Amino acid sequence: MALGASQRVDDVLKRFGERPEYLLQMLIALQETENWLPPAALTALASALRLPRARVEGVVGFYSFLHAQPVGRYRLLFSDNIIDRMLGSEVLMARLCHNLWLAPGQVSEDGLASVDVTSCTGLGDQGPAMLVNGRAVAALNEDRIDIICELIRQKLALDAWPAELFEFENNIHQRDALLSCAAPPGDALQAAIAMGRDAWLNQVQASRLRGRGGAGFTTAVKWLACRDAPATEKIVVCNADEGEPGTFKDRVLLSAHADLVFEGMTLAAWAVGARRGFLYLRGEYLNLRPALEATLARRRADGWLGASIGGAVGFDFDIEIHLGAGAYVCGEETALLESLEGKRGTPRIRPPFPVTHGYLGLPTVVNNVETLAKCCLIALHGGAAFAATGTAQSAGTKLLSVSGDCARPGIYEFPFGVTVRQVLDACGAIDTLAVQVGGAAGITLAPYEFGRRVAFEDVPTAGAFMVFNDTRDMFDVAHNFVQFFAHESCGFCTPCRVGTSLLAGTLDKLAEGKGSPADLLEIEDLDRLLKQASHCGLGSAAPNPVIDGLQKFRPAYERHLMHADFSPAFDLDGALRRARQITGRDDAGAHLPQQPEASR
Amino acid sequence: MSQPTFLLDGQSVPFDDGQMILEAARAAGRYIPHLCWHPDFPPHGSCKLCVVKVAGRHVSACATPARAGAEVESDTPEINTERRTLLQMLFVEGNHFCPACEKSGDCQLQAMAYDLEMTTPRFRHFFPDRPVDASHPEVLLDFNRCIYCELCVRASREQDGKAVFALTGRGINKKLAVNAESGRLADTDFSADDKAAHICPVGVILKKRVGFAVPIGERTYDRAPLHEVALPKSEDSA
Ligand SMILES: Cc1cc2nc3c(=O)[nH]c(=O)nc-3n(C[C@H](O)[C@H](O)[C@H](O)COP(=O)(O)O)c2cc1C
Numbered sequence: 001m002a003l004g005a006s007q008r009v010d011d012v013l014k015r016f017g018e019r020p021e022y023l024l025q026m027l028i029a030l031q032e033t034e035n036w037l038p039p040a041a042l043t044a045l046a047s048a049l050r051l052p053r054a055r056v057e058g059v060v061g062f063y064s065f066l067h068a069q070p071v072g073r074y075r076l077l078f079s080d081n082i083i084d085r086m087l088g089s090e091v092l093m094a095r096l097c098h099n100l101w102l103a104p105g106q107v108s109e110d111g112l113a114s115v116d117v118t119s120c121t122g123l124g125d126q127g128p129a130m131l132v133n134g135r136a137v138a139a140l141n142e143d144r145i146d147i148i149c150e151l152i153r154q155k156l157a158l159d160a161w162p163a164e165l166f167e168f169e170n171n172i173h174q175r176d177a178l179l180s181c182a183a184p185p186g187d188a189l190q191a192a193i194a195m196g197r198d199a200w201l202n203q204v205q206a207s208r209l210r211g212r213g214g215a216g217f218t219t220a221v222k223w224l225a226c227r228d229a230p231a232t233e234k235i236v237v238c239n240a241d242e243g244e245p246g247t248f249k250d251r252v253l254l255s256a257h258a259d260l261v262f263e264g265m266t267l268a269a270w271a272v273g274a275r276r277g278f279l280y281l282r283g284e285y286l287n288l289r290p291a292l293e294a295t296l297a298r299r300r301a302d303g304w305l306g307a308s309i310g311g312a313v314g315f316d317f318d319i320e321i322h323l324g325a326g327a328y329v330c331g332e333e334t335a336l337l338e339s340l341e342g343k344r345g346t347p348r349i350r351p352p353f354p355v356t357h358g359y360l361g362l363p364t365v366v367n368n369v370e371t372l373a374k375c376c377l378i379a380l381h382g383g384a385a386f387a388a389t390g391t392a393q394s395a396g397t398k399l400l401s402v403s404g405d406c407a408r409p410g411i412y413e414f415p416f417g418v419t420v421r422q423v424l425d426a427c428g429a430i431d432t433l434a435v436q437v438g439g440a441a442g443i444t445l446a447p448y449e450f451g452r453r454v455a456f457e458d459v460p461t462a463g464a465f466m467v468f469n470d471t472r473d474m475f476d477v478a479h480n481f482v483q484f485f486a487h488e489s490c491g492f493c494t495p496c497r498v499g500t501s502l503l504a505g506t507l508d509k510l511a512e513g514k515g516s517p518a519d520l521l522e523i524e525d526l527d528r529l530l531k532q533a534s535h536c537g538l539g540s541a542a543p544n545p546v547i548d549g550l551q552k553f554r555p556a557y558e559r560h561l562m563h564a565d566f567s568p569a570f571d572l573d574g575a576l577r578r579a580r581q582i583t584g585r586d587d588a589g590a591h592l593p594q595q596p597e598a599s600r
Numbered sequence: 601m602s603q604p605t606f607l608l609d610g611q612s613v614p615f616d617d618g619q620m621i622l623e624a625a626r627a628a629g630r631y632i633p634h635l636c637w638h639p640d641f642p643p644h645g646s647c648k649l650c651v652v653k654v655a656g657r658h659v660s661a662c663a664t665p666a667r668a669g670a671e672v673e674s675d676t677p678e679i680n681t682e683r684r685t686l687l688q689m690l691f692v693e694g695n696h697f698c699p700a701c702e703k704s705g706d707c708q709l710q711a712m713a714y715d716l717e718m719t720t721p722r723f724r725h726f727f728p729d730r731p732v733d734a735s736h737p738e739v740l741l742d743f744n745r746c747i748y749c750e751l752c753v754r755a756s757r758e759q760d761g762k763a764v765f766a767l768t769g770r771g772i773n774k775k776l777a778v779n780a781e782s783g784r785l786a787d788t789d790f791s792a793d794d795k796a797a798h799i800c801p802v803g804v805i806l807k808k809r810v811g812f813a814v815p816i817g818e819r820t821y822d823r824a825p826l827h828e829v830a831l832p833k834s835e836d837s838a
Pocket residue numbers: 210211212213214215216217239240241242243244328329330331332333334366367368369371372536537538
């Protein structure tokens with residue numbers, strides 16, 4: 001191994017200690033210099049950590065942003081959510097490829113650059129977006145693409161690029177209790193400390209706060225179970241993986257209200273008796289990290305983190321930031337815990353649940369960014385005040401990430417119970433054909449449903465609200481989402497690993513205009529299996545967009561059918577393309593008819 | 601004290617507290633299909649062939665604790681159709697040419713396909729490119745047939761103390777990795793005497809030069825179907 005490489009392995013070991021649970025963090029750090037992880041570096045790291053090399057290789061292979069092969073000094077990944085596509089990402093990607101003389105998925109011959117697509121980067125309100133060596137660039141247009149190409153040709157280091165390229169907007173258009181909270185850092189904590197641990201938990205109970213990450217579990221119940229789990233050490237984890245396509249409200253909370261998030265984590269620690277906290281930040285939000293670290297440092301200096309927080313003897317708690325590396329499934333809480341432990345992000349068997357067996361087997365609370373930020377409001381104003389807004393089963397407000405066909409994409413905070421129509425009016429959407437609430441895993445609403453309410457008892461959502469006007473094809477939308485799930489399936493269980501690929505393949509066939517009614521039946525069968533037999537929520541939600549699409553927008557699918565009962569996915573004539581190329585023939589005799597014979 | 605029981609397809613099955621549905625059923629001489637479950641290891645829950653229906657929900661019998669009074673449906677047309685689809689998925693994602701495979705007749709995947717009357721592959725084949733590893737003097741690895749049950753991974757780690765195997769990749773691109781920088785089995789401490797050398801339910805990990813010592817027609821599942829072979833022998837279930 002080159003001397004430089006072994007030096008870097010040593011540096012990383014020094015920085016993180018020889019702790020195998022930091023393996024993922026070490027790999028991310030190790031990759032920074034060369035953009036990939038040479039085989040010898042993996043061998044050296046494995047032996048220093050006394051881990052089997054294959055395990056290290058397995059972790060590298062799991063995460064999209066880790067590379068066991070060279071990928072170019074500049075790695076450019078275009079966000080491939082349907083919203084980015086609607087904003088023109090495909091044309092811009094073609095322009096960039098043309099400028100740099102390369103093809104998607106390939107490394108340029110001089111090793112300078114490679115271009116590809118990646119799952120939604122959480123910038124749908126200011127897309128199209130892309131990642132350059134992990135750092136996000138939003139608001140792409142032809143000028144920005146040309147500037148970026150020029151910077152790459154000059155081989156300028158990323159730190160020397162114009163800083164404004166890496167800046168985001170918050171685009172907050174509607175504020176309610178949370179986004180207008182102006183309490184100084186520490187006030188919420190002081191209030192909760194003054195109440196005492198038990199009275200504080202009673203307030204959380206009275207607030208009826210439910211999780212904002214998707215599942216809507218009652219927060220106080222989770223905290224109580226963790227508090228009462230027999231162990232001396234407890235853990236608080238803030239889930240900032242925000243991988244659901246079309247969701248970006250956690251990004252805005254982390255950039256505009258990081259104190260509320262960290263204070264919420266500290267409030268959770270006060271309730272359950274935790275000493276360690278982790279913010280699991282998706283790799284796509286790397287740009288936010290320096291500011292978040294600075295906020296943590298300030299909170300330590302002010303006594304809101306560290307020993308005897310707020311003067312309460314024995315209340316010791318601190319927070320570390322762990323990065324993800326391009327894996328949507330790591331938002332699932334047990335996969336997240338595996339990832340925090342430096343492993344492949346495979347969802348665990350439940351029970352046991354994280355509240356009793358979480359990070360390294362310790363009782364662990366996992367909460368969404370928004371859930372934790374909301375805890376500050378409860379500490380400041382009391383549980384009853386919090387429960388006074390919203391609906392019977394959904395107390396408080398909800399942040400919505402609005403993107404797509406509307407005049408003002410961005411963040412909207414509404415009390416639960418707001419109708420879809422009200423949100424559409426607020427964001428300036430006209431001629432709306434459909435709204436996708438809750439992301440790719442969520443629900444597709446047709447106009448006759450726009451009177452429905454955003455709430456756990458009606459239309460639940462982790463926050464995504466994607467708007468499609470009547471020029472859009474809802475088949476394309478579902479096709480994009482299904483490709484997303486196939487790409488993000490962790491591959492652990494049979495139905496999802498194979499089923500998402502089969503489903504994507506069938507939709508590909510329809511997209512090529514080769515579908516048949518039999519394919520629609522096959523799709524419905526796959527949908528059922530995925531829903532029923534999958535190991536985790538990724539697989540069971542993967543068919544949602546297609547199920548809704550077939551039910552509510554069936555003509556969009558039927559347009560893609562050939563009028564036959566059955567047509568093969570295999571393209572006979574296409575298979576001869578290479579033979580034609582080699583022999584230089586293209587006459588009628590070198591082609592085969594695709595239509596099935598009548599003698600079937 | 602009387603033991604709690606649950607109903608499996610209408611018949612009473614006793615269980616111990618904390619026991620999983622599949623284990624309790626087995627102990628009572630009742631077969632629930634399984635590929636990734638093995639009596640020597642904790643439940644893994646990846647293949648989903650053990651799917652059963654409890655109170656309207658489909659759950660993995662190997663990883664779901666039995667509950668008193670529960671009604672579990674297993675050998676029903678609905679559940680067996682679901683299992684058949686899962687088998688078809690396992691067949692098309694790999695390269696399984698049974699007539700040319702030396703594990704034929706001893707393979708659990710093939711035996712289960714017979715058991716569940718799978719007659720067609722149904723889905724399009726993926727035809728993945730998975731080169732074999734013949735580097736080791738005693739053992740051949742034919743990755744084309746891997747179903748990712750991770751039994752070799754677990755056996756090597758927990759029984760052999762070696763960790764010769766691990767999984768890498770993600771989703772449909774998942775694959776088995778070997779513990780060497782070269783990626784070759786010959787460069788690991790693997791031995792044909794390892795527990796991991798004998799645990800693969802399909803034809804990936806094959807001992808060289810004995811492939812046809814037992815002729816086809818006289819092999820394990822040629823003599824008795826899987827649902828009989830997979831149950832514990834009566835002497836050790838007592
Ligand atoms: C595939 C999948 C992805 C998920 N992604 C996220 C995520 O990015 N952020 C999040 O907070 N919760 C996510 N969840 C939900 C978490 O598993 C968990 O329920 C949540 O973090 C709990 O926090 P809460 O109770 O505050 O909502 C995901 C779930 C699944 C099944």
